[in-house]
Amino acid sequence: MTKLGHLLVEQLDRPGGLWTARPRFSWQITQTTDTDVIQTAYELEVERADEPGTALRTGRVESRESVLVELAGFEARSATTYRWRVRCWTNTSAEPTDWAESTFETTLLHPEDWHARWVVPEQTPVRKDGAANFQELFSLHIDTPPEDRLLPAPYLRQPFHLDEAPIRARLYATAHGIYQAEINGTPVSDELFAPGVESYHVHLSFQAYDVTDRLSAGQNVLGVVLSDGWYAGRVGILGASRNYGDTLKAIWQLELAFADGSTRTIVSDDSARSSTDGPIRYADLAVGEGYDARIDWDGWSRAGFDDSTWTPVVEVELEQSLVPFVGEPVRRVLEVPAIEIIRTPAGENVVDFGQVIAGRVRFRVRGDRGQTVRLEHSEVLDQHGNYFNNIVGPNKDQTDVYTLAGDPAGETWEPLFTFHGFRFARLTGFGADASAEDFVAVVTASDLPVIGEFACSDERLNRLHANVRWSQRGNFLSIPTDCPQRERYGWTGDLQVFAPTAATNMSVGPFLSRWLRIVRDDQLPDGRIMNISPNPPQLDYLMQGPPPSYDDPMMLLASSAGWGDAVAIAPLVLFEHFADRRVIEENYPAMVAWAQYQIDSATSGLPPRLVGSDLTPAERHRQSLLWNNEPNFGDWLAPSTLRGPEGSQMNAPRRTGEVFGxxxxxxxxxxxxxxxGILGHSEDAERYAARARGAREAFAVEYIDESGRIPGDLQGSYVIALACGFVPDRLRTLVVDNLVQLIHDAGDHLDTGFLSVAFLLDALWDNGQRELARTLLFQDTAPSWLYEVAQGATTIWEGWEAIAPDGTVTDLSFNHYAFGCVDDWLYRRVAGLQLEGPAYRESLVEPDVTGLLTSAAASIETPYGWLASRWTRSEHGRVELSVQVPPNTTSTIRIPDAVRNVRINDRAVGSPTERSLAVGSGTTTIVFDLADLDREEQ
Incomplete structure (x- = not known):
């Protein structure tokens, strides 16, 4: 019996605030006794839940499509619940499957759906502080206590009376700042930090909440508490406040429906009252939160609370474009109990949670009324085992303060409006009876489903994989950030190199689609894509003054090669992994503008070394095909460029900038x-392909000499030249030999930075250097992936030697995901799961069964279902490989050349002449003996 399941709308399960009137539907064949199953047709129906019989039916559609299927002629209404169902026919049965059913609900889809007014609560405008620019960053020290520079959180409450309880109630809300809404004493959702990060001057997301069960007949209260958040708070590397504004505001609209068919809308207006006398005395995403439990406001958002001293809010007119929130919200996704409380050599008490996270601490404490306890957060201890603040700069306190009410039974508290990057928390003010059981680390992240799993016979690689996933979780919080403590910026270069890994580990489609909208919001009129998005106004000065150069020690760039390319690469990755064509359609105009900016810049400019030169027409034409005239970050943080008396992160751009650009x-x-080509723009496709060919030819002439040398002589330059096809066949062997020699010169260590590391192992693997690729993967001294693991890392570090071999702990971030892009290689090469068609409709399974491991397993929940491989190798060279292929897809399983005694699904086939086996859905088991176990190049 074949059944359907895993019904999704816009890649989400039963979404309650769907953001589009053109939803797309996905389903999987989740249960079948057949193999080689292919869908041949489907039938889809959608109807309004409140109007049975209004279904729009497709009838039988002859199609294999089951991922992100759009229903022709269907346009969803705002604030409406729909039921939908689907069935399909397959090649293994003449009868259709049973119907599978699900629901979705739209949010407010049109600006005219809003009737509420923006309201401003009582407050003091946020004070301006933090560094004004990068030069000031390193000299500015803020010693003022947080309670003296931050402000109390505004609380708002709006009472209203209902004659009867509604049968349906939806709250739509957002804010300038971040907010939590409550109704009758209960939060309306488990969402955190709503509305999330935005480029507020362009668009602002709003949320939709089902609050039907929160309301009752009689007096009700809607409450909202606000914090500075990303709008006015001290975020970013500069620690500067007032990024978008200095005054917090809110807007909400409560839509009610009753059993008799009547409706009512309650909106934010001047009937609401506000106060800043509540227990949250200050709250900032980076500085931390201060809470005074002596202020007993229990019931502030319930009827009967005395708000006679509160002040009416003020209605204001704002030009703010509101858009529905896209994707999964930020939530408390995990809890990590404390391991122990350490008494450090310095005599301090430090809680160790055993894992670097992004989040905060929930704790229990007993003490006297008015007693204050403090938690300071850090990712690492120093080389002596003492608490070490590795995050420097203004307003990077990462400190939470709680003043006790004095309850003899004890008190429990968790901050509401802050999160930190940490593994350790230094305790101040806690009594001697404090124990590890009193502390739990609460992990906050966008609630993205985990869809990838990897494990192998080497626990170090398993830890590396776990570290990558922890760094992804810690940095995928509302947007993809570089780190969850120091900057929290949406660096485009980091995401660009990590996107394939991100899409393999987690379902990131809607999450990245929302961020790409923000990237487009920030795009400059000339087509440039910003290095950071959202790009806060505090960084506008990067676009002022003279053009930057490689001589600028701060390298203050607004846009850069390899970084802005995220606007094209990320949508393509989403298409490849999730078959999302719409995301490339939405971003195509922005991609075109960015590409044209590069073309125009290359055509009109010259690299500084050639300015004023008397170039021949051929030389000038060659330069016009190379975007080498503008500074870029090059192979950022390549290890060798940071060493020696002149070591600097700017050495890599100086040495590799022209090459990487x-x-x-x-x-x-x-x-x-x-x-x-995917979108059917054939003329564009040929024009871009022709320019790519020209760029390759020009690069070979300009930058590769007859001995295969590339300027800068860094590993990364050779790696990306090989991986991106910029090396002519006649020079390939020489270029590979030079790369290999550089690796050997480095003691068989990598020397790659942000833009090349993703290609390193593949460049070796695809050019006959598989053993060397394995050597680099398993290298455990610095710099290497497993060096971090050997040093006890639980996430991916910003720099390869964030803890130096002599034990010195640096002030780099210990939670940067970019170098974790190697995780994608573990899935593809070690376990062998390779994407061949959109959403893995076609796949290739070719695991590395002849390497240093004796087993590996990986699985990916593709949009069609689980694709998995599992292999083991005995000491005598017998390999057992099991491959699971989801229905409606096909795969090719490839085994090594030199094998014998092959059995496929327990059927002997001897020594096959073909290395490849085409298979359909189901489980295929292949057993074979390796002809030898030599570690020669495969």
Whole structure:
């Protein structure tokens, strides 16, 4: 019996605040006794839940499509619940499956749906502080206590009376700042930090909440508490406040429906009252939160609370574009109990949670009324085992303060409006009876489903995989950030290199689609994509003054090769992994503008070394194909560039900038050609493909000499030249030999930075250097992935040697995901799961069964279902490989050349002449003996 399941709308399960009038539907064949199953047709029906019989029916559609299927002619209404169902026919049965059913509900889809007014509560405007620019960053010290520079949180409450309880109630809300809404004493949702990060001057997301069960007949109260958040708070590397404004505001609309068919709308207006006398005395995402439990406001959002001293809010007119929130919200996704309380050599008490996270601490405490306890957060201890603040800069306190009410039974508290990057918390004011059981780390992140699993026979690689996932979780909080403590910026370069890994580990489609909208919001009129998005106004000065150069020690760039390319690469990754064509359609105009900016810049400019030179027409034409005239970050944080007396992060851009700008420009043209082809823009596709060919030819002439040397002589330059196809066949062997020699010169260590590390192992693997690729993967001294693991890392570090080999602990971030892009290689090469068609409709399974491991297993929940491989190898060379392929997909299983005694699904086939086996859905088991176990190149 074949059954359907895993019904999704816009990649979400039963979404309650769907943001589009053109929803797309997905389903899986989740149960079948057949193999080689392919859907041949489907039938889809959608109807309004409140009007049975209004279904829009497709009838039988002859199609294999089951992922993000759009229903022609259907346009959803605002604030409406729909039921939908689907069935399909397959190649294994003439009868259709049973119907599978689900629901979805739209949010407010049109600006005219809003009738509420923005309201401003009582408050003092947020004070301006923090660094004004990067030069000031390193000299500015703020010693003022948080309670003296931060302000109390505004509380708002709006009482209203209902003659009867509604049968349906939906709250739509957002704020300038971040907010939590409550009704009758209960939060309306488990969502945190709503509305999330935005480029507020362009768009602002709003949330939709089902609050039907929160309301009753009689007196009711809607309450909202606000905090500075990303809008006015001290976020970013500069620690500057008032990024978008200095005054917190809110807007809400409560839509009610009753059993008799009547409706009522309650909106934010001047009937609400506000106060700043509540227990949250201050709250800032980076500085921390201060809470005074002596202020007993229990019931402030319930009827009967005395608000006679509160002040009426003020209605204001705002030009603010409101858009529905897209994707999964931020939630408390995990809890990590404390391992122990350490008494450090310095005599301090430090709680160790055993894992670096983004989040905060919930704790229990007993003490006298008015007693204050303090928790300071950090990711690492120093080399002596003492508490070490590795996050420097103004307003990076990461400190929470709680003043006790004095309850003899004890008190429990967790901050509401802050999160920190930490593993350790230094305790001040807690009594001697404090124990590890009193402390729990609460992990906060966008609530993205985990869809990828990997494990192998080497526990170090398993820890590396776990570290990558922890760093992804810690940095995918509302937007993809570089780190969850120091900057929390949406660096585009980090995401660009990590996107394939992100999409393999978690279902990131809606999450990244929302961020890409913000990237487009920030795009400059000339087409440039910003290095950081959202790009707060505090960084506007980067676009002022003279053009930047490689001589600028701060490298203050607004846009850069390899970083802005995220606007094209990320949508393509989402198409590849989730078959999302709409995301590339939405971003295509922005991609075109970014590509054209590069083309125009390359055509009109010259690299500084050639300015004033007398170039021939051929030389000038060659330069016009190379985007080498504008500074870029190059192979950022390549290890060797940071060493020695002149070590600096700027050495990599100086040495590799022209090379990386030129190659990434050609790579962008390749991506543009592919995207244009997918969308059917054939003329664009050919134009971009022709420019990519020209860029390759120009690069070979300009930058590769006859001995295969590339300027800068850093591993990364050779890696990306090989991986991106910029090396002519006649020079390939020489270039590979030079790369290999550089690796050997480094003691068989990597020397790659942000833009090349994702290609390192593949560049070796695809050019006959598999053993060397394995050597780098398993290297456990610095710099290497497993060096971090050997040092006890639980996340991915910003720098390869954030803890130096001599034990010195640096002030780098210990939670940066970019170098974790190797995780994608573990799935593809070690376990062998490789994507061949959109959403894995076609896949290739080719695990590395001849390497250093004796077993590996991986699984990915593709949009069609679980694709998995599991293999083991005995000491005598017998390999057992099991591959699970989801219905409605096909796969090719590839085994090594030299094998014998092959059995497929327990059927002997001897020694096959073909290495590849085409299979359909179901489980295929292959057993074979390796002809030898030599570690020769495969």
């Amino acid at each position: 030129s190659i990434y420009h050609g790579r962008l043209m390749d991506v543009m050609a592919e995207v244009a």
